[in-house]
Amino acid sequence: MPTARRVVANSQVDPNRFWSDEPGMPDLAELRGQLLAFAADEAAGVSPLYEHLATQAAEDAEVVGLLTEVAVPEEAGQLLLAAAHRLVYAEPFHPMSRYYPSVGGTDGVDGATWPMFREFVLERATRMRELVRARVARGTEVRRAALLYPAVAAAAKQVRGPVGLLELGCGAGLLLGLHRYAYRYQTEADGQLTAGPAKSPLGLHCAVQLAEGAQLPKPPKSVRVGARVGLDPAPVDLADEDAYGWLESCIWADQPERLRLFGVAARMQRGDPPELVRGDLAGELAGAARRVPAELPLVVFNTGSLVGGADVVAALAELAARRSVYWVHCAPYRSGLDAVLPDRPDLAEAAGSGFSGTLALTRWEAGEAKVSVLARTAEDGQRLLWL
Template sequence: MTALDLVQRRLSRFAERETQGVSPLYEHLAVRAADDPEVAGLLTAAPEHFAHATLFLAAAHRLVQAEPFHALTDYYPSLGGTYGADERTWPLFREFVLERADRMRELIATRSTQTNEVRRAALLYPAVAMVKGPVGLLEVGCSAGLLLGLDQYGYRYQTEQAGQLVAGPAKAALGLHCALELAPGAELPRIPKSVKVAAKVGLDRAPADLTDEDTYAWLEACVWADQPERLRLFGVAAGVQRKSPPVFVTGDAVDDLAAAAAQVPSELPLVVVTSSVLAYLPAADFVRALRGLDRPVWWVSHEGYSEALEHVLPGRDDLGAGDTASGVLGLVRFEAGEVVSAKALARTALHGQRLVWLP
């Protein structure tokens, strides 16, 4: 498989599995890019591990941001566009990115997808709440660390059985809504009103500085362009984070995990969080690094089954089957390098819209 073959396949898979019914614009663009070697070839500038459709589309989004009067902005709701994808969209897009091919390749080669999908906090909250607090949170692949603010957000979980379940501070600046459904045989989880977090640490190879204008613009570009509500939530969460920023550690998710964990006081339960990160990492090595930490660890994972829980909870093929645009919320406890407990808590919609609680 050549590098071009790889990126074309990833673009096609992204269009088929992640965008249908979610992002008409990105589905339209990814389908056509996958069939256009000249356009898809731009993505080969990225290291293989990072050469995903989301990076390609974020780079294009960033360049469109920089030219707000270009005709292509008519198709970008994030920039005020109101047109749906039509026969002009792809020709305009193709011409735009190929005319700026050098700038596209530079962004693709030097940046990584840093999606700060703050709605995922609603998925993580019930799992973190299962660890008796106050806890120390360590988010791996944190980007700007917005998920580390999960104790500061308000939550509304809509259920069929009990109506709306409310959690989080009463006057939270950011409110998140999430559907909470039950799989056959499951019972509603207990969702406490608050989670106590005494330390917040983010580990990333390039932590995002929200005070830097160019960095902030790149994080906005990583939000899918036809989902302006996600962009609004990002802006509100960024404001919350600026008032109480976490401790950031620059480093590798595997090699520097122990150094980042050491930033969490030893008297606090250590809760390591990953959310849609392990697709970009050697997952088996990461799990070994978790086992190697010299203290008890709780791992809250929101990943695809094969990328996370399969390494500690094998044989659950049911969790890996079906819609690849969904994830699995897991809670694993390690002590002295051994798995003390491992549980799949829920199936999820990857952007935080839905939890399907498991028995």
């Protein structure tokens, strides 16, 4: 990587010419590429505000320069917009807020959006740099509980009794409350199927398509859970106001329904929080599992890519040699599932399908992984293709 450095002060200059001088830090060309990828691959068709801001930011060397200290360049787009969102929350009467539905704004993207955003973040450059340097992008998507519920319920049905839940990469652990949420699965053939406690404060909707010849099993009204543990390299304590505020800021500003669900789930959790364990997913898996009583069959689940996927799966297999373990994988195929179910290119994301993940239930018998592929899933938790 080039080591020369110049301080960029002119947004009209090509940002590809400028570099960071510190080893391991991303150059501006790489950051620009990550912003464009975020706009095209994540925000397009989902968030007009974030697509516009990320696209414009990629062409502005001064704004890109705010990101030179990010630890993970792939998070550049999310971190830039989460940091700005955090600062808009802190100044809800600033004119920028009119573009942020999260603080009551109602204006759509127009010609003034980018110039105002640019001025806003550059005037607060010191704080922006502090946030992107010290924070990591945290995705909090409560709606994914609707994807997990059928698989967790299938494991509980086999157990015929209460289970212990262990979430890998839990963040704040809101998905560990999945048995407390109400669900409505909308199908074309059978209409609406309901599951979970009917009087739950939090209701989730999911549209279900059926593959040819497939039939969605009727989801149970309840799943009995005897213990809940989350494992994460950096778990989030929702009792910490600053940590709560950052999670809130990581939710996209023009998706107020996601913010509402996050708030409801967080309030529900405060009365009876799960136990969250800090540690490496593979290295601390056995220790976290010991916090679930041995008499409870263990249902381990993840909704994101597993860091060190093969090592985590090996740790799961080792754990399954000592106790009853079910693993619910709800993430892209090549983020862990491929370790127990190789050579399945049909489960990789199909371009334009909207289904980026695979829902699978794995159990080990005599050391051998028995995998049931249940569905393809949409990342936002609102669509399911049952296989």
